[in-house]
Amino acid sequence: MDLTLQVWRQAGPNAPGRLVDYPVKDISPDMSFLEMLDIVNEGLNAQGIEPIAFDHDCREGICGMCGLMINGLAHGPQLGTATCQLHMRKFKDGDTIVIEPWKAAGFPIVRDLAVDRSTFDRIIEAGGFITVPTGSASDANLTLVPKEVADWSMDAAACIGCGACVAACPNSAAQLFTAAKIAHLSLLPQGQPERWTRVEAMVDKMEEFFGSCTNHGECETACPKEISIDFIALMNKDYMKAKFKNRRLVSQTG
Amino acid sequence: MAVTESPAKGRRRFWLLDLYGSAVGKKWAMALSGIGLLGFVVAHMIGNLHMYEGAAEMNEYGEYLRIIGGPILPHTVFLWLIRLPLLAAFLIHIHAAYALTITNNHATIDKYKQPREWLAASYASRTMRWSGVIVLLFVAWHLADLTLGWVNPDFISGEPFHNTVVSLSNVGIAALYIVANIALGMHIFHGAWSLFQSIGVNNPRFNRWRRWFAQALATVIVIGNISFPVMILTGVVG
Ligand code: HEM
Numbered sequence: 001m002d003l004t005l006q007v008w009r010q011a012g013p014n015a016p017g018r019l020v021d022y023p024v025k026d027i028s029p030d031m032s033f034l035e036m037l038d039i040v041n042e043g044l045n046a047q048g049i050e051p052i053a054f055d056h057d058c059r060e061g062i063c064g065m066c067g068l069m070i071n072g073l074a075h076g077p078q079l080g081t082a083t084c085q086l087h088m089r090k091f092k093d094g095d096t097i098v099i100e101p102w103k104a105a106g107f108p109i110v111r112d113l114a115v116d117r118s119t120f121d122r123i124i125e126a127g128g129f130i131t132v133p134t135g136s137a138s139d140a141n142l143t144l145v146p147k148e149v150a151d152w153s154m155d156a157a158a159c160i161g162c163g164a165c166v167a168a169c170p171n172s173a174a175q176l177f178t179a180a181k182i183a184h185l186s187l188l189p190q191g192q193p194e195r196w197t198r199v200e201a202m203v204d205k206m207e208e209f210f211g212s213c214t215n216h217g218e219c220e221t222a223c224p225k226e227i228s229i230d231f232i233a234l235m236n237k238d239y240m241k242a243k244f245k246n247r248r249l250v251s252q253t254g
Numbered sequence: 255m256a257v258t259e260s261p262a263k264g265r266r267r268f269w270l271l272d273l274y275g276s277a278v279g280k281k282w283a284m285a286l287s288g289i290g291l292l293g294f295v296v297a298h299m300i301g302n303l304h305m306y307e308g309a310a311e312m313n314e315y316g317e318y319l320r321i322i323g324g325p326i327l328p329h330t331v332f333l334w335l336i337r338l339p340l341l342a343a344f345l346i347h348i349h350a351a352y353a354l355t356i357t358n359n360h361a362t363i364d365k366y367k368q369p370r371e372w373l374a375a376s377y378a379s380r381t382m383r384w385s386g387v388i389v390l391l392f393v394a395w396h397l398a399d400l401t402l403g404w405v406n407p408d409f410i411s412g413e414p415f416h417n418t419v420v421s422l423s424n425v426g427i428a429a430l431y432i433v434a435n436i437a438l439g440m441h442i443f444h445g446a447w448s449l450f451q452s453i454g455v456n457n458p459r460f461n462r463w464r465r466w467f468a469q470a471l472a473t474v475i476v477i478g479n480i481s482f483p484v485m486i487l488t489g490v491v492g
């Protein structure tokens with residue numbers, strides 16, 4: 001396959017950026033999108049041009065490092081997968097492919113296609129944890145969790161923190177990420193002690209960096225793990241409850 | 255290092271103000287005020303169907319709105335008990351919309367060069383600010399036209415049937431009403447679905463119905479409201 005890439009090049013966080021054209025030849029349809037970029041970078045290296053910086057790690061859709069805006073779609077045209085799981089057979093010979101980094105004020109660009117997502121870490125630090133008793137591990141079935149609840153919590157826990165939800169959102173809102181990270185703990189018995197402080201702290205931290213949700217639903221379709229916006233509704237409900245809850249009675253209500 | 259720190263600690267503000275201070279809280283305010291406005295829009299449309307019964311019935315309905323609660327409540331007091339909370343809801347709705355728009359403009363300083371391909375966002379959801387502003391301007395005109403009579407030279411106080419007919423017989427004004435109500439319909443199309451999400455009313459048992467509900471509500475409101483200028487222009491009512 002012969003393609004034309006239009007890639008966002010930016011030398012550093014404060015440098016001006018622009019789209020640069022790169023004609024590429026002899027790409028196999030069996031290559032993954034990131035392998036294709038590797039080939040392009042080898043070519044650039046050989047010509048003495050600075051290779052294109054992009055993030056990646058596991059290349060199997062579990063680490064959340066990769067993430068590119070491909071032809072106006074977060075993680076490209078294939079739904080429910082990360083950029084590393086996208087293959088060149090999804091494109092046609094002669095296609096022009098526009099590749100941009102995630103763009104949001106909360107994700108400053110480091111270089112080219114690589115962005116700094118440490119604002120997500122700040123949100124997790126604010127409340128994305130539970131208190132566990134130290135000492136020897138408790139018996140596995142000591143705390144019973146209904147199967148449906150465990151499944152639903154697991155659906156939220158599938159979030160890999162890639163940031164596609166923010167990138168796809170017209171408001172650069174981080175609601176889907178934050179809601180997933182709240183829900184996978186708050187749905188389980190083990191997450192109850194911090195349920196109300198968690199939602200307050202994580203939402204407040206999120207709002208320091210990101211926009212406000214207008215329920216477009218773009219995040220849900222962009223998410224490589226197909227996380228549901230139902231979790232956002234749960235977060236909104238819990239946030240309001242957290243504000244007026246009598247915390248001395250916290251164990252009384254769900 | 256991580257210590258559970260209660261953000262509630264040392265909180266002095268009244269909890270509702272505290273809630274409104276956040277973007278999530280502002281969406282709560284938009285949704286709840288939106289529900290109030292929706293209730294008004296529905297009641298307003300249904301009440302105006304009295305236009306089809308003729309001048310006497312319509313004018314009687316207008317007067318009835320002013321004497322509800324009498325003789326315990328003096329004339330128009332009940333009407334003001336409806337109007338003031340509505341005005342408050344309108345102001346809260348607009349303030350929250352304005353504040354969140356500013357927040358979002360700060361959060362989206364970088365724009366993509368390649369136009370986005372929308373998969374879920376609808377035309378209605380992406381134009382809420384514009385449809386909202388159109389509705390706001392229209393409401394101002396509408397009050398000046400049919401409530402206060404400032405822009406209606408033939409306005410007669412207490413005769414809503416006459417006032418409506420003279421105003422909407424003008425093609426330009428009728429067109430204004432039609433365009434504004436299409437904007438309102440688009441606003442409701444997204445808003446009446448979105449509000450459930452904002453206040454966390456979410457249950458797999460009825461989530462399918464939310465889309466249906468918003469579509470039905472928008473359709474009924476638009477058809478009902480647009481029927482008045484259309485029927486007056488075509489001479490069916492008048
Ligand atoms: C009769 C008049 C109106 C009705 C019935 C109405 C109704 C609604 C509803 C139900 C929502 C959804 C709230 C949510 O998502 O939680 C909404 C959102 C919104 N409204 Fe209105 N509204 C009206 C007038 C206005 C006006 C005058 C403006 C602006 C100047 C406005 C601007 C907005 C905006 C920007 C949103 C946000 C969209 C979003 O975040 O989803 N609205 N409206």
Ligand code: SF4
Nearest residue numbers: 159160162163165223
């Ligand atoms: S919610 Fe989905 S899109 Fe957002 S960070 Fe998690 S995995 Fe990525």
Ligand code: FES
Nearest residue numbers: 059063064066084
């Ligand atoms: S490289 Fe790990 S998810 Fe794509």
